[in-house]
Amino acid sequence: MEDRRFEGKVALITGAANGIGAGASRRLAESGAHVVVADIDGDRGKVIADEVDGLFVHCDVRDPEHSKAAVAAAVERFGKLDLVALNAGISTGFTLGEDFDPERYRSVMGINLDGVVYGVHAALPALRETGGQIIATASMAGITPTPMDPIYGANKTAVVGLVRSLAPSLQKTGVRVNALCPSFADTAIIGPFRAQLESTNMPIMEVADVVKAFMAIAESDGTGECWFVVPGRESQPFTFRNAPGPRTATGERMSVDPGAFATGQEA
Template sequence: MSARGGAVEFSGKVALVTGAANGIGAGVARRLAAAGASVVVADVDDVQGKAVADEVNGVFVHCDVSDPRQSEVAVATAVERFGGLDFAVLNAGIGTGFGLGDDFDAERYRKVMGINLDGVVYGVHAALAALKKRGGGRIVATASMAGLMAMPMDPLYGANKAAVVGLVRGLGPVLAADGVTVNAVCPSFADTAIITGFKATLESAGMPVMSVDDVVDAFVAVLRDGKAGECWFVQAGRPSAPFTFPNPPGPRTATGERVALGRDPLITKEN
């Protein structure tokens, strides 16, 4: 049990991890398997994905998350091989690497949005029925600090990660009614393939680059202990925790009273 209460353990559970052939996804798969979970490793990298699945005594499934049918197959594999699904870690993602000027690439844009945003939408949709059959479960999506703050060096990446944050916040109270907890993990720069092209620039600017293990620690904490709709930040030098969103200006009645359409527990003040 953690200090926040209601902690979830992993022994005997079944987890689907997308983007699990490398980096954060592989780290999460290894950590969950070491804690006693059965893991479905889903990725488009067949060679490395199978290697990770063999390492964790799990099963590999080829999965392009931008195709909703492939997410459905991944969930079905978990159910067929291990009897159900308790956790869906929707981690697959790629960098953008272009802007909206002369370097804009419409085909690449659709691919990036298809993986980073649509992949989460399709993954949630595919997993829900299986999670509900188990009496509930947990969904964790990989967002980014770029979804919580401006990302001038890659605004399109910031846009799709901000969309994941908004999706998780909106789904949180809805899915909680069915016993499904949905969260996002929002890491800063971690030592994965996404930052390969600018890692040296980050380091020369003094920006800490976190290890994959640091980010995996946060995923484990969220899977154990996350509350509905929380989006946890992950930054070097400070403990991970749910981000507290400021409250935007809300509608007022003719007499000046604030209209309440449902309170978000992560908001700090009334406006």
């Protein structure tokens, strides 16, 4: 039986010209969604947009105005916005040693973290109208150490923290936000250390495996979750161990509801 559970939904995907973004675009289109392919790679992006019978928009996620324009284009063409996948990302290829490149560092921060922040800010008004959702592509690098690319690890850890912190306030507006946290997948992002991975027999996943997890998130009803995607295990939300909480003057642990501090004003 044909899967059309996203029939009529409208999805905007950044970094959609290649890799995980292109795979998610195809899968959503197969499920009936109208897809907006957002990327700086116009040639490849237009190919994917044509393939999914969608809309291509040029989008450099480092510029907040580009994110606003992409959202506006989606709403203008399709009338609404239901899902935003903030997927654009790059690796750094350097450490904090002698190879450190401040200019490259700012560019990586702009894509991997600022792009998510700007994307959320731009999309929220439209998503509130539909009770939509945001899926940010983080990484297992946001959950476990990544010695070969510590800056990338810092970016992705920030995305994980952003998703978990946004969820309580956004939930009050009817918007869900979750993170996709894949291990090493066969995309251009692992280029700088592919040889190192292969030499240590580190499994490299197929893009289809990550897209399967992406769709599981899109079809779920949770929020503030960070879904791990690793070889040999079924993808599911990572269970974060409870951090030490406050105690009363007499030593009893206090129960703290994060939602109690979420006014929604920051959203």
